[in-house]
Amino acid sequence: xxxxxxxxxxxxxxxxxxxxxxxxxxxxxxxxxxxxxxxxxxxxxxxxxxxxxxxxxxxxxxxxxxxxxxxxxxxxxxxxxxxxxxxxxxxxxxxxxxxxxxxxxxxxxxxxxxxxxxxxxxx
Numbered sequence: 001x002x003x004x005x006x007x008x009x010x011x012x013x014x015x016x017x018x019x020x021x022x023x024x025x026x027x028x029x030x031x032x033x034x035x036x037x038x039x040x041x042x043x044x045x046x047x048x049x050x051x052x053x054x055x056x057x058x059x060x061x062x063x064x065x066x067x068x069x070x071x072x073x074x075x076x077x078x079x080x081x082x083x084x085x086x087x088x089x090x091x092x093x094x095x096x097x098x099x100x101x102x103x104x105x106x107x108x109x110x111x112x113x114x115x116x117x118x119x120x121x122x123x
Contacts, residue, residue, distance in 0.1 A: 002026040002112045004096045009117035012086055016121070020081040022096030022114055030074040035059075035105035036081045038092035038119075048094070049081060050105040059102045063089075086121045093118050 008020040022034070035050035049070035050059040058070050069082040079096065096114035099105040 002098065004098060004112055004114035006094065006096045006114045006117040009094060009119045011120045011122065013123050014086060014088060014121055016086050017082070017084045018086065018119060020083065020094060020096075020117065020119075022079045022081075024077045024079075024098070027098065027112075029077040030054075032098050032111075033101045033105055034070075034072055034079040035097045035099060035102070035110070036070060036079075037095045037097055037110075038090075039095070039116075040089070040092040043092075045095070046092075047106050047108065050099075050102040051079065052102045057102050059106045061106075083119070086119075088121050090121050091119060 003025045006022050012018050036048040037045050038048050039045040047061045051070045051072050055072050067085045072079040093116040095116045097110040098112040099109050
């Protein structure tokens with residue numbers, strides 16, 4: 001049974017940083033691309049970032065390019081999202097996702113979702 005569990009969310013001031021972690025189990029982690037999405041209150045779910053199975057290729061949504069970095073450690077079955085220069089508009093529930101490839105994840109092709117974790121950017 002595939003499980004994805006996010007951690008590392010919370011409350012941060014504008015301009016601050018957070019690192020989110022998604023731990024996986026029940027799947028051969030290194031065979032899959034991983035990604036992050038978010039849903040802000042009253043808005044549709046938005047693609048944030050994705051990384052290929054090898055970690056060689058990364059993909060970002062326009063709103064986070066240059067501020068967020070996705071990385072993975074296949075030995076630990078874990079994917080990370082480093083979020084810097086956070087803005088109030090980054091406030092959302094962030095979801096970890098597993099898929100076939102980075103480009104397909106970016107198009108919303110998600111095979112499994114994590115339950116999500118809240119990130120709030122506020123002073």
